[in-house]
Amino acid sequence: MNSKFFLTTPIYYVNDVPHIGHAYTTIAADVVARYWRQKISKENVFFLTGTDEHGQKVAQAAKEKGLSPKEFVDSVAPRFEEAWKLLNIDYDYFIRTTDPKHESVVTDLLQKIYDAGYIYPGTYNGLYCVGCEKFLTESELVDGKCPLHPNKEPVHQEEKNYFLKLKELSRKVFEKIENGEYQILPEDKKKEIVSRIKQGVEDISISRAGVSWGIPLPWDKSQTIYVWVDALINYYSATRFIKGKEGFWPANLHLVGKDILWFHTVIWQAILIAAGIPLPKTIFAHGFFTIDGAKMSKSLGNVISPQELVEKYGVDGARYLVVSAYPFGSDGDISQEKFKEEYNAHLANGIGNLVSRIAKLCENSGFEFPQEKVLKFDDLVEENIKNYHFDEALKNLFDRFISGLDYSINKEEPWKLTGENLKEFLTGSVSIIRNLSFNLRPFLPATSEKIEKQFLGPKIKSGLPLFPRL
Numbered sequence: 001m002n003s004k005f006f007l008t009t010p011i012y013y014v015n016d017v018p019h020i021g022h023a024y025t026t027i028a029a030d031v032v033a034r035y036w037r038q039k040i041s042k043e044n045v046f047f048l049t050g051t052d053e054h055g056q057k058v059a060q061a062a063k064e065k066g067l068s069p070k071e072f073v074d075s076v077a078p079r080f081e082e083a084w085k086l087l088n089i090d091y092d093y094f095i096r097t098t099d100p101k102h103e104s105v106v107t108d109l110l111q112k113i114y115d116a117g118y119i120y121p122g123t124y125n126g127l128y129c130v131g132c133e134k135f136l137t138e139s140e141l142v143d144g145k146c147p148l149h150p151n152k153e154p155v156h157q158e159e160k161n162y163f164l165k166l167k168e169l170s171r172k173v174f175e176k177i178e179n180g181e182y183q184i185l186p187e188d189k190k191k192e193i194v195s196r197i198k199q200g201v202e203d204i205s206i207s208r209a210g211v212s213w214g215i216p217l218p219w220d221k222s223q224t225i226y227v228w229v230d231a232l233i234n235y236y237s238a239t240r241f242i243k244g245k246e247g248f249w250p251a252n253l254h255l256v257g258k259d260i261l262w263f264h265t266v267i268w269q270a271i272l273i274a275a276g277i278p279l280p281k282t283i284f285a286h287g288f289f290t291i292d293g294a295k296m297s298k299s300l301g302n303v304i305s306p307q308e309l310v311e312k313y314g315v316d317g318a319r320y321l322v323v324s325a326y327p328f329g330s331d332g333d334i335s336q337e338k339f340k341e342e343y344n345a346h347l348a349n350g351i352g353n354l355v356s357r358i359a360k361l362c363e364n365s366g367f368e369f370p371q372e373k374v375l376k377f378d379d380l381v382e383e384n385i386k387n388y389h390f391d392e393a394l395k396n397l398f399d400r401f402i403s404g405l406d407y408s409i410n411k412e413e414p415w416k417l418t419g420e421n422l423k424e425f426l427t428g429s430v431s432i433i434r435n436l437s438f439n440l441r442p443f444l445p446a447t448s449e450k451i452e453k454q455f456l457g458p459k460i461k462s463g464l465p466l467f468p469r470l
């Protein structure tokens with residue numbers, strides 16, 4: 001078994017405020033972090049999240065607001081921390097790439113790679129997409145535009161840059177993927193990456209002459225470090241400058257959306273190989289959701305904020321709906337309509353109703369229920385969580401524990417039972433609820449806490465509804 005577990009979310013761009021897309025990855029990471037804390041211990045888990053604050057895109061957003069980049073990032077970064085607090089995300093550290101402690105690790109690392117001969121000067125001539133913060137190759141263009149940002153004109157750039165020998169490094173990356181030194185999940189995403197490497201990889205520019213909002217290159221201060229290189233290094237820098245976290249590198253898990261998988265599985269690994277640093281163990285890419293069949297976008301006005309989710313469904317309602325919506329590694333569709341139906345069916349009428357019925361029966365019975373000997377994770381649920389099948393884990397809990405107990409209540413009709421028969425029925429039910437609550441902790445921490453307040457003592461009391469019907 002793992003003795004330590006270090007996991008990360010992407011660090012989010014501060015050009016925009018947090019939305020449900022950011023929340024999707026972050027909630028999933030929180031489930032994994034809470035699971036491992038329950039399995040090993042709080043001190044041996046390190047859950048890192050944060051914000052990506054340099055680069056052209058952020059500098060432009062600041063300009064539009066009439067603020068300096070620094071003023072702007074200082075005003076937006078706390079919005080992410082607030083959103084995560086609101087969603088009960090229990091991260092251990094919030095990293096910001098404008099923190100001088102991060103900047104200094106980045107600078108040292110780049111110098112090391114330069115000294116090792118993996119960086120050389122050259123001229124870049126081509127198209128750049130500010131939305132992606134990356135150079136576009138001819139083959140990526142669709143009608144002359146970036147496929148992810150068809151409304152933004154790619155900009156032509158020609159400038160002196162420094163290049164990373166990605167072509168050479170990608171051969172090592174390929175070997176390490178093939179011999180399992182690090183894992184790319186799900187399997188179909190790994191295949192995509194492998195085939196793209198086989199098609200051939202070019203060296204990439206890792207510095208910018210025309211972007212001042214970034215970390216200066218240590219050996220040529222007229223250039224700043226490419227924002228993606230700066231950002232990827234956050235995962236490592238956190239384990240260098242935060243006291244007591246040194247032993248957490250290499251990371252066990254980088255959770256990312258499929259949009260940024262290439263950066264994480266190829267470019268990041270190449271940087272680490274060039275610097276002689278051990279590679280992370282697993283990179284998991286989840287899918288993207290659409291909302292009512294459409295891509296989420298400001299121009300469509302269909303962006304959902306974490307605040308809106310919590311106002312509508314409560315904190316645990318929001319967490320449940322987002323994680324259970326569709327399989328984690330696939331693409332899916334979400335809608336407020338479906339969220340409302342799911343909330344009522346599974347939370348209000350499902351777990352909420354069940355817990356309140358059993359609590360009432362126990363209270364009325366006057367019986368005492370001795371403590372459970374050991375609470376533990378259900379084997380199937382545990383396997384689901386370890387494989388990042390969160391929707392399956394919840395489905396298992398809801399089908400087997402909740403629907404299962406609902407079924408026996410309807411069959412046994414405990415309100416007609418008395419004496420030992422009633423006691424036996426209730427003892428079994430209480431045990432199911434206590435175990436359910438233990439297994440639900442990573443997903444619905446506040447709900448589990450409420451259930452445990454009612455059910456952990458020998459005298460069980462009824463309480464307020466866990467999930468009021470919408």
Ligand code: MSP
Nearest residue numbers: 010011012013021022025052231232256257288289
């Ligand atoms: N700053 C970079 C990441 C650097 S990591 C070293 C970045 N930031 S971002 O703000 O654009 O966030 C991208 C991430 O947001 C995705 O990888 C994904 O985790 C999440 N999502 C954004 N929209 C989403 C959906 N529609 N669906 C699912 N996840 C989404 O990229």
